[in-house]
Each structure stands twice: as structure tokens, then as C-alpha cells.
Amino acid sequence: MLNTMRKYAAGWVAQILLGLLVLSFAAWGIADVFTGVGNHSVARVGATDISSVNYDRAYRRELQAMSQRVGQQITPDQAKMLGIPNQVLGRLVTEAALDDQATNLGIGVSREMLIREIAQDPAFKGAGGTFDRNYFVSLLRNNGMTEDAYVLDRLAQEKRQQIAESISGGATAPEALAKALHAFQTEQRDIHYLVLPASSVGEIAAPNADELTAYYNDNKGNWRAPETRTISLIALGPEDVARPGDISDADAQKAYDADKARYTTPETRHVFQAVFTDETSAQTAADQLKAGESFESMLEGIGKKLSDSDLGVVTKDKLIDPKVAEAAFALPANGSSDVVMGSFGPVVVHVTDVVPATVTAFETVKDAIKKELSLSSAKADINVLRDSIEDARAGGGTLDEIATNNKLTVKKIVVDQTGNDAAGNPFADIPAQAQLLKDAFASDIGIDNAAIPTDDGGYVWFSITDINEAHDRALDEVKDKVIEAWKKQATTDKLVAKAKEAKDQLGKGQTLEAVATSLGLPVQTLDKQTRSSKPADSFSTEALKAAFAGPKGSAEVAPGAQDGEHIVLQVADVIETPYTPATDNAAVTQQLADAMQNDLLQQYVSELQRQLGVTVNQNVLQQIISAI
Missing domain, CATH: 3.10.50 (Chitinase A; domain 3)
Structure with missing residues (x-):
């Protein structure tokens, strides 16, 4: 919940950019070692300390949030593997750097503004849609925070947001860059292609002794024996x-009797239930059944089908209504009940197949x-x-x-x-x-x-x-594997050469259809493919990338989707989407602007940390991490 409060508390600039800064900081790490930091501080940025209490609270909160996201409790060892301790430290160091700078610059937030921001925070709105003080206090208490502590935390957030917005809040992407990204993302291509299978190069003969030895020596590491x-x-x-054998029959019998249900297969019955709107109609149906009319015929008379009343083959405990269950399991096979006043109205119950309960014998x-x-x-x-x-x-x-x-x-x-x-x-x-x-x-x-x-x-x-x-295996030990690998490589080399020959023919003016006919292969097509399209089963990711490497009419060669295949393709058409910045490209422009703003703020905070100096008390940090 505190994460939600933080989300509403900070502006969009701080939320987007500071979040990315934390990831960057976690990746860089902290180069400085502990010097001169207080025994109760985890780190210091400039003149601003990060207390062990604040780090412990933030770390536990992050573990709880991560556990909720993945649906299971994150252990301390898993947290270390995921880098959570450094991520939390990175966020706190970033905040401390901005806090220290806010103090140096004399940045302040008026009491009126702070009150207004908290009062307008959606996280604290009650049932009436306005600020609810009782809910506010209760929410803080449930998250282990006092009102004073939250106000101070919120005050610091507002100051950090002012710095973030002043540094990068107004950055926008150049139109030329937006156009280029738009073209890259939306360009479509129609692709015609051939798939050359390994079988198209014929059977590969085994290598002679010299070829085998040379190939083995060049690739000896592939067959190296591990330690x-x-x-x-x-x-x-x-x-x-x-x-x-030390367990007596008497003790085994006692355990058997205490858990006899485990060795019992309960009785099952195929149960049908006809529900009526009133008792009179139900009684009429019951009388018809007593007179010999079939249950299915009775249902047809009231406009229902047998499938409408089928409750399935069930054990007694699976029937929700106790009265229906009692009636159903008191009937003989193919029997029908009198009117039963069930939970959902008057019903008539019918039973067909009855499978009695069985008990596995003790022996x-x-x-x-x-x-x-x-x-x-x-x-x-x-x-x-x-x-x-x-x-x-x-x-x-x-x-x-x-x-x-x-x-x-x-x-x-x-x-x-x-x-x-x-x-x-x-x-x-x-x-x-x-x-x-x-x-x-x-x-x-x-x-x-x-x-x-x-x-x-x-x-x-x-x-x-x-x-x-670990050692190199002798050729005699792996001879069969080396021969297999040599033949596979020879097949690939011949296949690549054949694909390049087909590409050269296209370059000389032959059509793809003519090349396909000479190879005895079909021409396949993919229309309106973008760089982010998911390739078809017969088309590989490498081939899709190659299709965007040249202009309309260009031909390329790429590995196939399946092992041992190669693709020869030709770009049949290129479709460009007009750039309209005011409509469908707003998301692209915003994406670029966000990236630029993050870069600016990241550089600013990085330089700020370098100037202020960051020191970490590894002893205190490890004590907190190990104590959880």
C-alpha cells in the first residue's frame, strides 16, 4: 500500500525517471567503500545519511511487494540472487543525493501546498470520494508509519520532484527522430522465399583420414572431456x-481402523433432479412416475430434457442440498422419489446406476x-x-x-x-x-x-x-562424433553455397519462380511483415531480419527455421506508413521523450553522486540483509 501511496504522491516525471535510475544504479553498483559513516547508517551521500532503520524498512517492504507480485514468499537467498538489496540501496542513494541537493539549493515546499497535495491524493479518498482523515491514519498505521513520518517523507518527495522536473521535465524528442522511429516500427514488407532443405545437397560422403584429422584438430575443444x-x-x-517387520498386526489394524475412510471407495449414483415451481406440479409428476411413466417421458411432458436434470455420477457428499442427497441415496437403482422440499423448491429425484461402496480388506x-x-x-x-x-x-x-x-x-x-x-x-x-x-x-x-x-x-x-x-579426448575416442559433425558442417557449407548461387541468379535478373522451378521447390509468401512480426513456422527470425536489410527487389540468404535449412528470399514490396504526429504517433513521441528525460536525469544524478561522494557501511548493510 505504501508503494501505491508513493505512486500517487510523486509526479509522472519522478515516477518514470527515478524508477529507471534505480535499475541503472543497481547495475553500476557502488564503487566507494565505507569510510566515516556512522555505526547506525547504511550509507552517506554528501551530508545526508541513510539510516539502518530506513534501509531495513525499505528492504522488508520490497521483499513483501515482490512476494505479492510472484505469489510466493521470496526467501533472503532468492532476494540476493535477484539483486534486491542493491536495488533498494540504489533507490535510497538516489533519493539521498536529491535530498542533499535540495538542501544545498534551499528548495522548499509550502505548508499549504503540502496539505493540498496530501488532501488530493487518491490513495486517501474515502467512500465519499474525498479525503478521509480516519482512513488516512488507519492506512499509515497498517503500514507501520506514523503521520509525522509520512508527512516528512512526502515533503522530501515533493522536493525531489521539483528537481527532477526542473532538470528533464520539459525535454521533448526531435521530430526527425520521431519520424525515423515511426518508419522503423511501422514499415511493412511483402516477402517471397524458398526453403532449401539439407536433402537438396544430396548424401555427403565420410571424410578421408586427413580431412577428419584436420577437422578434429581445428575443433578439438568441442569434444573436450570435463573434469x-x-x-x-x-x-x-x-x-x-x-x-x-517390527510393526505388529495389532498396531497395523489399529491404524487401519482409525483411517478406514482412506481404504473405502464411497458409493456412487447417477442422479437426476427435476425442479418444479410449486408443490402441486411436483406431486403430479411424482404420481406419474409411481404409475409407471418413465422419468424421461415425465420431463418431456413439462417441456424439459433429461440432460437438463442430470446431476452426474456423484458420491453423497457432492450433492449440495442435504435433503436431495438423503433422498437420492435412499432410492433403489432406477427408482424415483416422492416430492422433496429442497433448498431451491420442490423437486423429484431419480436414480439410475448404483455402484455400492467398497472397502479394501485389511489383509x-x-x-x-x-x-x-x-x-x-x-x-x-x-x-x-x-x-x-x-x-x-x-x-x-x-x-x-x-x-x-x-x-x-x-x-x-x-x-x-x-x-x-x-x-x-x-x-x-x-x-x-x-x-x-x-x-x-x-x-x-x-x-x-x-x-x-x-x-x-x-x-x-x-x-x-x-x-x-578436464582433458582433450583422443580422436579414436570420439571418431564417430567427429565424423557426424564433419558431415553436418559439409552439408551446411554446400547448402549455403547453393543458397548463395540462387541469390546470385536473382541478382542477374532471373525471377524467384524460375529459380524455384530449377530447384524443384515451391515459392512461399509472407505479406505485410514488420520488424516485430512473429515469423511463420517455415520462416526464421534471422530471415525476417535479413528481409529488412535491403530495398525493394533485394535478395538475401539466411538460416532457416529448422536445423539444416537455409532460406533464399526476395523483398517483393515495401509499404511505408505516413507520419502523423498529432494522432497515432503520440505514443512514439512520448516514448522518446521519456527516454530522453531519463537520460538527462540519470546523467544529472550520476554527476551529483560523484560530486557529493557515496560511502557505504558494508558491515551494517550485511547485518541487516542477514537478519531477515
């Missing part, structure tokens, strides 16, 4: 310590129940065994010794940092894979590594027993 590590590990999970699920119970109790056993293993490791025990003493298994895997084996295939079933690989490739032979928790409540202990450094 692999041999990891010995013990994975301890609930299933490793669970003992289903059928006994073993599964014992396994579940043992897994549940295994979590406590895991912690006991974990402590025992840690004690053994502290005493110098090896993983093999620990595994033998605790009836566990040591698993050895040879993987690279991405989890592939030496042949480049994904290694299956690596416990806690992401964390294990990260820790393993940060470790070394002989290092005592910390246990890694797993999602199921278990742990993984590991050690590095061998490291195979």
Missing part, C-alpha cells in the same frame, strides 16, 4: 532404517500400513544413527568402516559437475544431487565434508576418492 570426480557416498533415508493393505508406520518412526531413528555416524567420523572412521558397522552401503559414482557420467550421459539416482555436486566439486581428496540433508529427512555423507582433470 570428473569419483565420489564415495552413504545415503541414509527413512527406508534405510525402517523396520516394517490387502496390511504390509503397506506397516511400511508407512515404520517410515514414520524411522525419522527419530535416523537422528540417533546420524549422531552415531558423526561420532565415528570424528574418531577417524572411514565411510567403508561406518557402512559396515551400520549395515549400510557405500555407493561410488564418477560424475562431472553437471551430473553426467564419463560418457556424457546423465547419472541416475544421485541423492541430494544439486547440493552434493556443488559440495563435491568444491571439496578435494582427503577433506572431511559436512553431511548433506535430504528432502525425505535423511542425510548423505561423501568423500572424494579421485579427480580426473
Whole structure:
């Protein structure tokens, strides 16, 4: 809500331009280090401090806003990855620079103007559409801000806005630039083209020994073997310590009886419901059904279809009206009820298919129940065994010794940092894979590594027993792959040459249709394409870009949409849209003006920060970030 208040509080110039400034600042970072900043300040710009309290409040507010936008809670680690701490600091530093300059320039805001701006703020309008003081105070309180604090914050915003508007508020885009952008965005082209498939160059013979060796030497890095590590590990999970055999039949029966609904498939019925406007009409219909008339025939007599009354195949709990549910599940198959005074008026219920409830016998699920119970109790056993293993490791025990003493298994895997084996295939079933690989490739032979928790409540202990450094594979190891790559490259080279030959023929005056006939290919067309058009399935983004590289009649060659294809195209027509600045180009002009205004303000604030000096207390900053 405070973000909404800020949005209404500041003018459009400050909102557009300061927002972009924050992103720019976050990208640049802050070069200066902490010198002379107070112990309770995160940063200082000139003579203006950014207090730890203000940064903490702004950072928490940003985390909350981001969490609401993505629909889940953003963790501190995710916030760091997204650069939120620097973004918040960047915004506060930008504001502090403008605040310091406002003080130096003696910029002020009258009391009357401040009152008027707050009173006219849409964020504080009540139900009557005017400023509501009670709502104003309540809104601030809900956002952890006092009235005095908000007024001071608003006063500072108004001063910053004055500086922003005085620097860049009146900047407008030159008409020549607007015309050029308009032409670039709206120009349309009709394109005729051919798609040359890889098959059009025929079968490519395998390379001879010299060609293969030369190609391998030129592209040796493509087949370089990554570093692999041999990891010995013990994975301890609930299933490793669970003992289903220790669970008695009596305990399993008790669990079965306590959760019998889980093993019961409830009765279902196909239910139909005829709703009437009055009880007399409903009773007449019920009497007709008792006399032997079919339910469908009765419905036809009152102008309804069977589908209109179909409630579907349902369990009892799925029927909204309790009285209808009771009636429907008391009827025999193909039976009809008396008049039921339901929640929506008098109804007559009819039931067709009835599937009785079924209960899975205890003997059928006994073993599964014992396994579940043992897994549940295994979590406590895991912690006991974990402590025992840690004690053994502290005493110098090896993983093999620990595994033998605790009836566990040591698993050895040879993987690279991405989890592939030496042949480049994904290694299956690596416990806690992401964390294990990260820790393993940060470790070394002989290092005592910390246990890694797993999602199921278990742990993984590991050690590095061998490291195979990254190296070039010998040609014999990858010969088949090198041959395949050579043939693919040879096919591409021939295809490009064939496409360029077709382009040259167009340059000599042949028509695209004649070239297409000689190649046995169809001519395809795309009309009214702009630079931002989404290419057709047979047309690539590279080809669309090439189509705008030359004038009408020009021909170009580009990679195709599918691997192994190439496109030969010709620009059939160029359509330009007239420039009318007063109407449909207002958005373009405003887009350019906003960009120019941001550039001006960005340069101003950048120079302002350089002159004033920016210092950051990294200790306080990291303390705040780590505390959340």
C-alpha cells in the first residue's frame, strides 16, 4: 500500500525517471567503500545519511511487494540472487543525493501546498470520494508509519520532484527522430522465399583420414572431456532404517481402523433432479412416475430434457442440498422419489446406476500400513544413527568402516559437475544431487565434508576418492562424433553455397519462380511483415531480419527455421506508413521523450553522486540483509 501511496504522491516525471535510475544504479553498483559513516547508517551521500532503520524498512517492504507480485514468499537467498538489496540501496542513494541537493539549493515546499497535495491524493479518498482523515491514519498505521513520518517523507518527495522536473521535465524528442522511429516500427514488407532443405545437397560422403584429422584438430575443444570426480557416498533415508517387520498386526489394524475412510471407495449414483415451481406440479409428476411413466417421458411432458436434470455420477457428499442427497441415496437403482422440499423448491429425484461402496480388506493393505508406520518412526531413528555416524567420523572412521558397522552401503559414482557420467550421459539416482555436486566439486581428496540433508529427512555423507582433470579426448575416442559433425558442417557449407548461387541468379535478373522451378521447390509468401512480426513456422527470425536489410527487389540468404535449412528470399514490396504526429504517433513521441528525460536525469544524478561522494557501511548493510 505504501508503494501505491508513493505512486500517487510523486509526479509522472519522478515516477518514470527515478524508477529507471534505480535499475541503472543497481547495475553500476557502488564503487566507494565505507569510510566515516556512522555505526547506525547504511550509507552517506554528501551530508545526508541513510539510516539502518530506513534501509531495513525499505528492504522488508520490497521483499513483501515482490512476494505479492510472484505469489510466493521470496526467501533472503532468492532476494540476493535477484539483486534486491542493491536495488533498494540504489533507490535510497538516489533519493539521498536529491535530498542533499535540495538542501544545498534551499528548495522548499509550502505548508499549504503540502496539505493540498496530501488532501488530493487518491490513495486517501474515502467512500465519499474525498479525503478521509480516519482512513488516512488507519492506512499509515497498517503500514507501520506514523503521520509525522509520512508527512516528512512526502515533503522530501515533493522536493525531489521539483528537481527532477526542473532538470528533464520539459525535454521533448526531435521530430526527425520521431519520424525515423515511426518508419522503423511501422514499415511493412511483402516477402517471397524458398526453403532449401539439407536433402537438396544430396548424401555427403565420410571424410578421408586427413580431412577428419584436420577437422578434429581445428575443433578439438568441442569434444573436450570435463573434469570428473569419483565420489564415495552413504545415503541414509527413512527406508534405510525402517523396520516394517517390527510393526505388529495389532498396531497395523489399529491404524487401519482409525483411517478406514482412506481404504473405502464411497458409493456412487447417477442422479437426476427435476425442479418444479410449486408443490402441486411436483406431486403430479411424482404420481406419474409411481404409475409407471418413465422419468424421461415425465420431463418431456413439462417441456424439459433429461440432460437438463442430470446431476452426474456423484458420491453423497457432492450433492449440495442435504435433503436431495438423503433422498437420492435412499432410492433403489432406477427408482424415483416422492416430492422433496429442497433448498431451491420442490423437486423429484431419480436414480439410475448404483455402484455400492467398497472397502479394501485389511489383509490387502496390511504390509503397506506397516511400511508407512515404520517410515514414520524411522525419522527419530535416523537422528540417533546420524549422531552415531558423526561420532565415528570424528574418531577417524572411514565411510567403508561406518557402512559396515551400520549395515549400510557405500555407493561410488564418477560424475562431472553437471551430473553426467564419463560418457556424457546423465547419472541416475544421485541423492541430494544439486547440493552434493556443488559440495563435491568444491571439496578435494582427503577433506572431511559436512553431511548433506535430504528432502525425505535423511542425510548423505561423501568423500572424494579421485579427480580426473578436464582433458582433450583422443580422436579414436570420439571418431564417430567427429565424423557426424564433419558431415553436418559439409552439408551446411554446400547448402549455403547453393543458397548463395540462387541469390546470385536473382541478382542477374532471373525471377524467384524460375529459380524455384530449377530447384524443384515451391515459392512461399509472407505479406505485410514488420520488424516485430512473429515469423511463420517455415520462416526464421534471422530471415525476417535479413528481409529488412535491403530495398525493394533485394535478395538475401539466411538460416532457416529448422536445423539444416537455409532460406533464399526476395523483398517483393515495401509499404511505408505516413507520419502523423498529432494522432497515432503520440505514443512514439512520448516514448522518446521519456527516454530522453531519463537520460538527462540519470546523467544529472550520476554527476551529483560523484560530486557529493557515496560511502557505504558494508558491515551494517550485511547485518541487516542477514537478519531477515
